[in-house]
Amino acid sequence: MAPLSGGATSGLRTPLTTRMLKLHPVLNYTPFFTTPSLFSPKNLSLRSSNHKAGMVCMSTTTSPVSKDDEKLINGQPNEKVVQVSSWIDYLPKEIQPFAKLARVDKPIGTWLFLFPFAWSATLAASTGNIPDFKNLAVFACAAPFFRGAACTINDFFDRDFDKMVERTKERPMVSGAVTPFQGLCFFAFQLLLSHGIFLQLTNYSAIYEAAYIFLICTYPLMKRLTYWVYLIDKEDDVKVDVKSTALKFGESTKEWITGFAIASICTLTLAAYNAALGWPFYVFLAAASGQLGWQIRTVNLSSPADCNRKYVYIFRFKVFGIGVLMSKVENRE
Secondary structure, three states, X not given: OOOOOHHHHHHHHOOHHHHHHHOOOOOOOHHHHHOOOOOOHHHHHHHHHHHHHHHHXXXXXXXXXXXXXXXXXXXXXXXXXXXXXXXXXXXXXXXXXXXXXXXXXXXXXXXXXXXXXXXXXXXXXOOOOXXXXXXXXXXXXXXXXXXHHHHHHHHHHHHHHHOOOOOOOOOHHHHOOOOXXXXXXXXXXXXXXXXXXXXXXXXXXXXXXXXXXXXXXXHHHHOOOOOOOOOOOHHHHXXXXXXXXXXXXXXXXXXXXXXXXXXXHHHHHHHHHHOOOOHHHHHHHHHHHHHHHHHHHHOOOOOHHHHXXXXXXXXXXXXXXXXXXXXXXXXXX
């Protein structure tokens, strides 16, 4: 067989791996492939840089990334991980900043508002009956507005702190997408909507709302006065000079969390006993307690990304709610 022409064999002389990498959409950097000395010190550095770029571009996480994790991914502290677009980006431009302000793309907070409402409605139901659907519907409609209002007023008070923290410096009131006055108006608008919804329950709703507004308005200010607020990133707390339990507990954080978990389980057990709940509740409470113990044992407190993953894992809340409901139905006469 006659040998192939030089033009036909030019592609075959190139190693298969190199030819495949030439077509790679992320790693196709000209200096890396055209320099004859592939493993020279200069090109080894380029290969490392291009590999890191590939890892960054292929990242699909939307969770916060710790500084240690960021160094492992990027290699250099001044490089950032590319975040995946949120569905908020498909909304009209005028609405996007307010949707981000209310955290509508992060429903975990809404769930945490809704579950206690649902539990109380279930416990209030007469034995052997499921909770009132109207009450559950009212709670479900009001929870997003309550949560959005809490996030909005938090960002209003913390806007000077947020600009100093990498994780929060792109929030709407920090970036200028929403002015402080607009933020306050949006806060009032969400409370007005939730008030209209809660009026469907009882005349006492206004009293409960007033107590709620007081709590969400004072809660962000507490970090300026006391350590007994919440757990957030210790490095950021020191950087912006605020107080938090993350700093207060220090190396004993897991022991403190374990103590709070035990207290929570005991109070839930006492509530179940007083409400004369049946055995299904205790089975599901045991399962939820086991999951909570697993979270505490496995969480990496030095990694905000892992803490966030454990935080959004709301399995125990679902299990507990199912247990309450089944206990009420199980007692049907």
